[in-house]
Amino acid sequence: MTLDALGLTGEETHIYTELVRFGSCEVERLPALLGLEPGRIDQALHVLADQGLVTLEGRETPTVIASPPDIAGEVLLLRRMQELLAARAKMARLTDEYRSRALEPRVKRVPVQYTPGVAIPQFVDQVQRRARREVLIFDAPPYVLPLNEREWEQLAAGVSYRSVYSRESVERPGGLALISRYIEAGEEARVASRLPLKMMIVDRELGVLATPGGDGSEPGGVVMVHTSSLLDGLIDLFERVWAEALPLGLPGEEESAAAAELDPVEVQVLTLLLSGLTDEVIARQLGMGRRTVLRRVRSLMDRAGVATRVQLGWYAARRDWIELARRGPSQPPSGGSAAEEVGARTRLEPDTSNG
CATH class of the missing domain: 1.10.10.10 (Winged helix-like DNA-binding domain superfamily/Winged helix DNA-binding domain)
Structure with a gap:
C-alpha cells in the first residue's frame, strides 16, 4: 500500500x-x-x-x-x-x-446551454435567488433535496410561485403535507396526472430543465434556456398545463366549491381523485382512513345520483365542480369543455388494489 x-x-x-x-x-x-x-x-x-x-x-x-x-x-x-x-x-x-x-444576460448568448454533472441543488438555489417577480415550476421526481427552503424566503420577499405537481409528487409519503406548507406560505399549487418534463422558469427570462442521469433515478445535469422562442414555448406549455391542472388548496379555502354543494374535504378528495390518485394514497395524504375516503366518494356519488366513478367525473364537470375549483371565486364561467376532457385524462375507476 x-x-x-x-x-x-x-x-x-x-x-x-x-x-x-x-x-x-x-x-x-x-x-x-x-x-x-x-x-x-x-x-x-x-x-x-x-x-x-x-x-x-x-x-x-x-x-x-x-x-x-x-x-x-x-x-x-x-x-x-x-x-x-x-x-x-x-x-x-x-x-x-x-x-x-x-x-x-448577454447580447450574443446561445439560447440553450447544457451543463452535465452540475451540483443541481446549489445551481437551482442560485437561480431562484435571482427571481424578482415570479417562479413557475413543474415539480416531479426524482428529487435531489427533500425541501426547497429558498422558496419560503422568496415568497416572504414578495416573489410569486406557481407550481404544478405531478401525481407522483403528491403520492410520495408526506408529499401533500409538504405541498401544504408551500401553499400556506403563499404558493399557488395545482396537480396534474402527469407532467411533460421537470423544469423551473424564473421571471420569464430563464428556464432550467433537469435531465435524467444514466439510470433515470436521479438528475444528471441541467439545460438552461435563455430568452428565445424556445423559452416562449416552454412558458406557453406551462400555462396550458396550469389551465388544465386541478388546484390544491388548504381546507376551508374552497368557498366557490362550497357554494357548489361541496365541503372543503370533499373538494380535496375529488381533486386528488380526478388527478389519478388511488383511494389508499388519498387516505394517506389527507390523514384519514381508506374507508373514510370510500364513504366520501360514495357520498359524492349518491349526491350526484350516479353508479360509477366515471359517471361522477362527468357529473362533476357538468355541475361546474371542477371549473369552480379551477377558476376560484371571482372569475366568470368559461363555458368550457371539462365534461369532454374528464373521461380521457382522469383515473376514476374504483381502487381495487387493497380489497
Whole structure:
C-alpha cells in the first residue's frame, strides 16, 4: 500500500516503511538492504526529509533515522488537508464565477446551454435567488433535496410561485403535507396526472430543465434556456398545463366549491381523485382512513345520483365542480369543455388494489 494521498510514490513509501522497521540505518547500507540503486535511494531520502518523515545525521558516515509515524504522519496529513481545503476554496470561487457568468444576460448568448454533472441543488438555489417577480415550476421526481427552503424566503420577499405537481409528487409519503406548507406560505399549487418534463422558469427570462442521469433515478445535469422562442414555448406549455391542472388548496379555502354543494374535504378528495390518485394514497395524504375516503366518494356519488366513478367525473364537470375549483371565486364561467376532457385524462375507476 502506498501513501500517495500524502504525496509519496510507491518507492518512497517502501523506503520509509523499511526505515520504520530498522529505526535507524547507515545510508551506505541501504542499497544492499533495500535492493535499490544508491542514486534512487538518495533522491527518495531527500523527499522524505523534506516531508519530515526522516532525519539525516552525521557527515562522515551519514545515518538516516525514521520519524515516528504518529507524529510526522499527522503533521503531513494536516499539511495535505490544508492544501486540499485551499484547492476546494479555489474551485468554489471559480464555480461561483462560472455560474454568475452563465446567468448574466448577454447580447450574443446561445439560447440553450447544457451543463452535465452540475451540483443541481446549489445551481437551482442560485437561480431562484435571482427571481424578482415570479417562479413557475413543474415539480416531479426524482428529487435531489427533500425541501426547497429558498422558496419560503422568496415568497416572504414578495416573489410569486406557481407550481404544478405531478401525481407522483403528491403520492410520495408526506408529499401533500409538504405541498401544504408551500401553499400556506403563499404558493399557488395545482396537480396534474402527469407532467411533460421537470423544469423551473424564473421571471420569464430563464428556464432550467433537469435531465435524467444514466439510470433515470436521479438528475444528471441541467439545460438552461435563455430568452428565445424556445423559452416562449416552454412558458406557453406551462400555462396550458396550469389551465388544465386541478388546484390544491388548504381546507376551508374552497368557498366557490362550497357554494357548489361541496365541503372543503370533499373538494380535496375529488381533486386528488380526478388527478389519478388511488383511494389508499388519498387516505394517506389527507390523514384519514381508506374507508373514510370510500364513504366520501360514495357520498359524492349518491349526491350526484350516479353508479360509477366515471359517471361522477362527468357529473362533476357538468355541475361546474371542477371549473369552480379551477377558476376560484371571482372569475366568470368559461363555458368550457371539462365534461369532454374528464373521461380521457382522469383515473376514476374504483381502487381495487387493497380489497
